[in-house]
Amino acid sequence: MAAVILEARCVAPFAVDLRFSDGRAGEVDLSAFLFEYEWNKKRTPDLSIQTRDWLSVPENFETLRVHPESGxxxxxxxxxxxxxxLYWRVVMGRILATVSAKDGTLLGTVELGGTRQTWSRPVTLGRASTNRIVVDREGVAPVHAQVTVGGGHHPRYFIEVVEGETRAGGTxxxxxxxxxxxxxxQPLLLELGDCVVKIGK
Known part of the structure; x- marks a missing residue:
């Protein structure tokens, strides 16, 4: 039996945090389906033009709920x-991050969610406007860098130093x-203090 949604909450305009019956959880940004460029009638046959227009108003979108029978x-x-x-969007939105010492010793691996999701230690990224990577290890001063994604057709990672020394892309x-x-x-490689954080494959 396919997984169904158990819990859902709106976390940003047109973005929903979901928890499925098989334990998988994550965020889905549905704005692409509401503003035409990813709207595909074959994939969303029940999304009429009228419903799409109605859902494109944030106040309307936020009235979402989980249908108890269909999940x-x-x-x-x-x-x-x-x-x-929705399940496929959650799974496909996962990003792998690894934290390693500079000698190559793997310190941890974290499966991250989408660009709006809050991720857990040792790599912590926040909401889209304040995505923050924090490496805080015993005996090492905390090193913080803020990362956002943008650039449209030519996507780029934007890195901002918060505290400590950060190295990425030759800077x-x-x-x-x-x-x-x-x-x-390409994957983002960040040198934060004595650690290397790699985000992406």
Missing amino acids: TLAWGDERPFPAEL CSSTPGERWSVSAL
Whole structure:
């Protein structure tokens, strides 16, 4: 039996945090389906133009609930997104992050969620506007860098120093507030203090 949604809550405009019956959890950003560029009638046959227009108003979108019988998201009597599609979006949105010592010793691996999800130690990233990576190890001063993703058709990671020395894409800085970017088409490698954080495959 396919996993169904047990819990759902709106965490940002058009973004929903979901927990499924098989234990999988994560966030899904549905804005792509509401603002045409990813709207595909074959994948979302129950998403009519009228429903899409109504859901594109944040106050309407936030009235979501879990339909108890079908186990998917519902707005009133409308259930425009199949649970299987939402599950796939959660799984496909996972990003692997590894934290290693500079000698290559693996210190930890974390499966991250989507770009809006709050992730756990030893790598901590926050909401989209304040994604923050923190490496805080015994005997080592905390090193913090803030990372956001942007750039449209040419996606880039934007790195900002918060505390300690950060190195990425050939740039090194320990000046709080200094900001630079690197291509997001390849994994992001951050040197934070004595650790290397790799985000992506």
